[in-house]
Amino acid sequence: MKPISVKKESQYVFNHCAKYLARDNSDIRHNFGQFTDNDPAARICESWRFPIIDSYSDGIDFETSYAFNTVTFIYPDFDRSVENVAVIGSFANLYEPMSLTRVENSCYFALSLLIPKGQVHTYQFLVDGVLKLDPINPQTVTLDNGKTWSRFFTEFCTVPLSFERWEMVLLDRLTDHILPFHTESGENFLDRYYENLDRAAKNAQFAHAYRLDQSVGVVNFIDKLLARSERHFLDDYHTCLDLTNSILRGRSVAEIAAMPKAMFVDIYAEMASGSVNGWDYTRYSNPRFFLQLLRRHTFTGAFAHPKYGGNSAASAWAFLEERYKSKVTGETLFDWGRVIEKPLGFAPNYHG
């Protein structure tokens, strides 16, 4: 089955390409550690935005449309040397090529497809018959057969992309220690909240957000952030999680998931001070920097829109909604649902 292609105006393509791609200057201005300097993506701005992952609507039923993203593939041809561009990918049976169209005689080829939320796909471009990786998108994956493909994922994705299982378990413990949900009141709330989301409600309201192993899904948020827009911190995480893992295992024989909370209190405090007993400073010089990074990612992941992979089932918003209520009327003092799109919230006319 081929995914449905969606007609997007030329203006849409220009709106989402010109700022990032068009330029004269070829300095390496956009490499924060995520590229080699000869990678062409180091010379363009926010290359992670490609392919463009956007909301979808059929213009009729916004709630059924909510199950899909519009994914727009872009192939730039600044010197106008290319005749035909197609994309082949795991989203179509038998990797059947689907053609990109040159937009209004411009330098941009484009194709928009309807792809379900929560998915990961690999693809390549067929440029005048030659298979090529997406020259913009920095996400690649090497498959079992040793071949490298370009990759994208849609919103509400929960497939691990950046971390291995043990890293996620450790990161869960570290983020738990930062967030307020492992306080007594926080745990009580989350247990009730997820229990009360019965199966029907989950299917209807939160089809793409369910309780993950990790409280409110922050680890999944970080996994997706490092796969795409903040890929330049991926090595920081791999190195620091490895160092932290070694130190904790040296301090206890228990599995990470079963280690007492006090061990995470201690290592958090040590990282905050910059002086961690047993830390290999030749591998990573500043554990406090990593902790600060983790603090920003954790807080953002907990409270950002659930489409980014954290704040699972809007549980962190619901936590604030329940915790803060008027002493006089009992009404909530964080009525987030009134402005957020259905089916997540209940804004009557905003479509997300």
Add this chain to the structure above:
Amino acid sequence: MEEEFDVIIVGSGAGGAPVAHTLVNAGKTVLILEKGPLFLPQYQDDKGLSDFKRDELFATGSEKRITLSGVSNQGSSYYSSHVEPDLNDEPHIYQSADGTDKATLEGYTAQVVGGGTQLYGAVSLRFTETDFRLGSFNRDRTDILNDPNDDIRREAPDWPIGYNDLEPYYTKTEKLIGINGTRANQKKFFSADNYQTPYSPNPISRYVEVGMDALSLPRYRTPLAVITQDHAPSGRKVETDLSEPAKTGLVNRYGDPMGYKSNTWVALLSPIKDKDNFEIRCNCVVTHIENQASRISRVFYRDPCGDQKTVRGKIVVIACSAIESVRLLMLAARENADFAARINPNDLLGRYFLTHCFGGAETEMPDRFDKSVSLDSDWATDAFATEEFIRSKGLWAGGAVYNNTSDQALPISLARTHGSQDIDTIWEAFVADTAKTGSELLAFLDRDFGTRLSVSFMANQVPLRTNRIELHPTVVDKWNRPSAYIIKDWHPHDIYLMDTLAEQCKNILAFGGDNGIGNYPVEGFGAVYMASNARARIANHILGGARFGFSPDDSVLDVNCRAWGFDNLYLTDGSFMPTSGSANPTHTIQANAFRVADKILEVI
């Protein structure tokens, strides 16, 4: 044969759109060239979607780092909005207090059709009558404090127009843009009341009401460019199936997917968008203008692929925000000595760059409210802009004071602006405050979420010749053009004025928090000059640099905002302002642009 239009306008924000609106309706052929994308509100999209979202991560996106060489903050993090320029591609450089050059996000409004009016908080105050004549007001005074070199009496200029010249255009702007507010207690003459009815104030603003009343400060509902009712001039409708639907807490620094916020696209350009004599080319950046003697002959721009194009206009209006407009003129002058001699005979281009003196007070109030159900501001007062107040404090000029309702209304904005108010330093304090973890983080939310209230002032800055925009000697943008170089500092009187007005803001909260007694503790009050990056801070109020005046000896532009040395070149963004006014500038930029449009109609 090159295309030719009656009028080419560079920029579609507060300075450009009123000109386009007026001239298109008068039958002239008009082309707008806009660097940014055209993001439609939902009601204009055939599938009912907008490129603006109610999403906190749209205001401050993923971490990026300054990679430019030659700046001392290379390696620093920044987080820009999806419609702000990328700092590495299109840098603004400023001279910091330690003498080094730094890149800054300050001084960019937004790169999108509608410009800064897409992201602004929409506070739409008129300037006061005194703001237009600060030269004559101060000329013979002997009571101005903290002005050791007598700069104010030497430098303070009158505008070549008075309040009464602009008043009909304020009225017109209020009608066409779509602004809600109240007129009673405003200390300015109004020939008509075109305000829509404001929404109910957020209940946290009750403390501001009490404080202002206790101090006998006449208050009014802050005029906001957000529609609360159907708006006939732009054809916009307000949905009635949710109470006060524009109140979202996602106001300042967010585009509005519903189009309730009266940006210049929905308010002024949408009504003319289908006319045959109007065209807007988006994602097209103007790189250069060329003259033949006293006429601008061609405008050079890059299309969405970066290919160079040219176009001709009988009149050329530049309105791409003061720093960028000045830069465009300087780039043209650098290429052509004749252009330079015409635009800058007296070394005034780029001089007298201005922003506002701004600051205020903020504290945690005794009770919690749902601040996410809010617009940007509820109450304002003109009490600190009266000549009586100004004289009583030995000030040269006054300022508007109003409360902010929507700041820190949402969880991520609470954390990322914790301990820092500007876009260059967001997240820094929160991530460094490592004690806020677990139960301590919960205590932080318990204390600060929905409880914090701020009162701000926006006041005139002393115009100084040394505060200026130049072309940076080494840093270039993604088109290899020299970047803008911002060189400015605060005058001793600015600091005195900011301290004086911050004190008034503090008093409002001190009296408001304890029912008029005046002892409520106010944690924080101060002003922009105290910030570590004080020299960069602009608040996106980007003014001056090509001021209008009485003669070519004192100004870059004539009274009609036409460049003195050219027959057909106009500037209509904030660059024309000789003083920055005692209020947010957008409303005055729009009113002046409507005025200039009428003047252009007289000559075209």
